[in-house]
Amino acid sequence: MSVPVTIRDVARAANVSAATVSRTFVRPEIVDASTRERVLGAAARLDYRPNRAAQTLITGLTGNIGIVVPDLTNPFFPSVVRGVQNQAAELGYPALLVDTGEDADRESELVTRLARQVDGLVLCAARMSDQDLIAHQRQCPIVLINRQVPGLPAVTFDNEGGVRQEVTHLKALGHQRIGYVAGPGTSYSSRVRQRAVTAHLATAGLTEVPVGSFAPSFEGGRSAAEKVLLADITAVMVYNDVMALGLINQLAQYGISVPNDLTVIGFDDIEFASMSNPALTTVRIPREQAGAQAMSYLHALMTTTGSVPEPPAQLRTELIFRGTSVRAPLNQRSAE
């Protein structure tokens, strides 16, 4: 807006060359203490701030990182974003956040556009194809969250362990016939969880009763209600919390009360899982931690030249036993 003060203005005020001013900021240790002080003083007095565009032009570094999420209104993502942003701030990077609206093509296009304006990218639950992802990786360092692609670094959650805990929990409560309300088959974690459910129920000697695939929304959960009612089960595991809450809500319309008439378990532990009544039994996923870890690793990728650092580990999940899961009714309880 007002008068832009450049490095030369500072140089003139401090009675040095522009190069020295630049050095004062970039590598302070190689400029004499007295001149350094003089430059810093002049810069402060003139309220000088370096022009980012000029720096970027010559160094090739933007000093920004980018975050891409499918849908900010999905309660899963804000905490991931917060984790990334906090860590990014810690490292001195502002974070460019983009919402793709769950559209794979738009996602790919936005990543292309973003790649030029950032030094690195964190992609949450990326929807695009493996090939596209790999192609983008050559434009700019990328770290994935909650998605696995061969060759790309990723922070993932131990979905499988979470499901195992769910199954153990249900078995301990004496449930035998257990329904599973799946998310969309196009979703990576939905596929992973579905597979784990089948595997663990089998090894636990329990009966899996597939209820079907539904949209990962409150409405999606609602629309699963009738099929759940017809399934002849005492407990149901749901792909995620939002769907579980929708399911419970709709079941109430049918006069079915949770947990008295049916045990329900969600997944994710979103904020509202603990606020609903009864509070939802679910599997906690360290979302904020995932964001922070992805950012840390991205930073390592961006700074270390050549040698690739240790890839991030899989994050632990944890069953949170709350109010929507209870012991199976006596007459339908499994032998223990």
Add this chain to the structure above:
Amino acid sequence: MSVPVTIRDVARAANVSAATVSRTFVRPEIVDASTRERVLGAAARLDYRPNRAAQTLITGLTGNIGIVVPDLTNPFFPSVVRGVQNQAAELGYPALLVDTGEDADRESELVTRLARQVDGLVLCAARMSDQDLIAHQRQCPIVLINRQVPGLPAVTFDNEGGVRQEVTHLKALGHQRIGYVAGPGTSYSSRVRQRAVTAHLATAGLTEVPVGSFAPSFEGGRSAAEKVLLADITAVMVYNDVMALGLINQLAQYGISVPNDLTVIGFDDIEFASMSNPALTTVRIPREQAGAQAMSYLHALMTTTGSVPEPPAQLRTELIFRGTSVRAPLNQRSAE
């Protein structure tokens, strides 16, 4: 990463000067159709994309806009952000989103840093002082959402109208003694709503029973429960939905059932207001629309030189009558 292709590479490939290539992109109409096609072809073949930093350096325009929010995990903001981002995308701008963590100082600092990297800024529920806000305005065009400062363009909600509808609703239901659970006094909209509550209850001839100020969180709502119980009221208006849900949750611990024993009304109409059981009666605020409108106005501000366009209007609010409000018990009903 790979080989950066510059405007000169395209120029050579298309057998024209760099200037012509630039013109082809910036002002296509002034270059001959045949050469234009040749340039475009060469650019596409080489996968040329202009260097944003170089453009910024010379034009002074970044092509980005910024959004600042106090807390992304607060369900109020994601939809505002989405509104801004959609509109921004429509206008061809990527949006740089920053979360300030509810910290006024950090907010101010982030705005300063951001100002250099964007062409305009949307500030949601800004926490910093009026003076700081005004100071920042000279660095970069700013549009406020949900905050009013003399001299700054702002998109605001008709809080007052919303409160009026609440009061009318409660009066129609026959309530007489009505509690108000306020938010923090430091919050702009909290102050506005508190004032409106007092005014409208008075003109409606109803009795206001102040319950006190609490944190605008689920926990804050919970901690208001005891005072609500002691207030001898049949209905309570709460500063926002999250608090209202917390209040209802804690009341249940005391054996108080909503709406049978007490009518509760929230404010904001967050997603979960309709998902809770019973669904929350509340005042809907067009958050996404606010974001879109702020972005539109910001764009107008950025493009029109000199003459200031019409400032955005106040957005209409609407009472949503759901399950937590019912007719007052007969013995305590007001004369009608």
Add this chain to the structure above:
DNA sequence: TACAGTAATGATTACGTTTTCATCCAAGCG
């Protein structure tokens, strides 16, 4: 036919930095 006017293009400069290269001076050493 000559000339003004205009459309299209090329050459050049400017944007604000970082970085390379050159310069200067003082200190250390034989």
Add this chain to the structure above:
DNA sequence: CGCTTGGATGAAAACGTAATCATTACTGTA
């Protein structure tokens, strides 16, 4: 005392683009 070494600094080039200015060719008119 002369030469080398190295630390501190300045001069200048470079980054990739947009904009200004200059040049060319062409069109229409008197």
